[in-house]
Amino acid sequence: VIELRNITKIYLTGNVEFAALKSVNLTVQEGDFTAIMGHSGSGKSTCMNIIGCLDRPTSGEYLFGGENVSKLSDSQLAEVRNKKIGFVFQSFNLLARTSAVQNVELPLVYSGAKNRRQKAESALISVGLAEKFANKPNELSGGQQQRVAIARALVNDPPVILADEPTGNLDSKSGEEIMKIFKALNEKGKTIVLITHEPDIAAFAKKRVYFKDGEIIKTEGE
């Protein structure tokens, strides 16, 4: 469902070029559970942002569901992002002046779904935030904000879930509870790609891909 072919991403800072991704090839099949690992700055988030149709590569091809993403219009891309992909950002990206439950409702507003409030509340309950529906992001702890971002990514029941360091701010018990949710979703057939630097979290995945300096240097697992 996800196929990266010779994906390169070059950033320009001032007039200095920096290759964050160098001809990356990666395939994720439907129903896979893949963990992406690697040092800080090795290109994991850059790769995930391209997979999530949030950024375009400098060169190379990206096929999502068999379709070449570069051929899709902006509104088609927005449709793919809203209906097919749940994205958990490394920096959460919650709306600041909006309550937790309204943040989680947002994907349902865009997709025109019914029973938004009820679905948003049950997503928040599933990540352990039953008491925090009304809190705005700055009235939540770091790990609570992260869990709101996870609830928001899952509420629309997307077939593909992309999570960038979803447990970075969580203690091991809260982190394990999130991983159990991901595991259950994967057993129901969802495709999951997860970036993590924690080996115990990566151990929940079926496949592990290692990045170093913008390249994939190793792949483990089926």
Add this chain to the structure above:
Amino acid sequence: VIELRNITKIYLTGNVEFAALKSVNLTVQEGDFTAIMGHSGSGKSTCMNIIGCLDRPTSGEYLFGGENVSKLSDSQLAEVRNKKIGFVFQSFNLLARTSAVQNVELPLVYSGAKNRRQKAESALISVGLAEKFANKPNELSGGQQQRVAIARALVNDPPVILADEPTGNLDSKSGEEIMKIFKALNEKGKTIVLITHEPDIAAFAKKRVYFKDGEIIKTEGE
């Protein structure tokens, strides 16, 4: 150097009261290296923000360097924060439109120090970011932003370092490099208080304090 006596912090969300800290007592001696641990939402950051003079308790006394912080004026508090405390925020708190090196220079600007550029650059080199002086926060990876925040907290050579989850976005190698810096500073006599949910990171500390639901339930180590 840090003494919390019956510190309570109550937040109001809408008209619901929530006690994030309930009569917390904690002493940190000069030269201590203390790790604060506990579940997501247990009150760690709330406690750290009070210790760092960034927030005031609802009740209780806080003595910093033997002085009651509530008796200090705003400008005296700003002086304590700038000269005596290096603070690493859980959410980094970097200036968005400013380069990495300018972000690290900021505490030196406030304290009127000499050789600011040189000191800021060597702080960034010590956290592994020699190639990233000119990058703005949105041109850096999550772990790189975190390391800029660490460099900024250390550049003024403060006697007390408060770090809230400083390795949350770092792979184990980068995380270990940061902990070695903290350990070396502690061996030079700096007082360090660190929040972490990772046991291997807490293992670098000499003392461990466990929070649960706004209270300290256990303390380990000398």
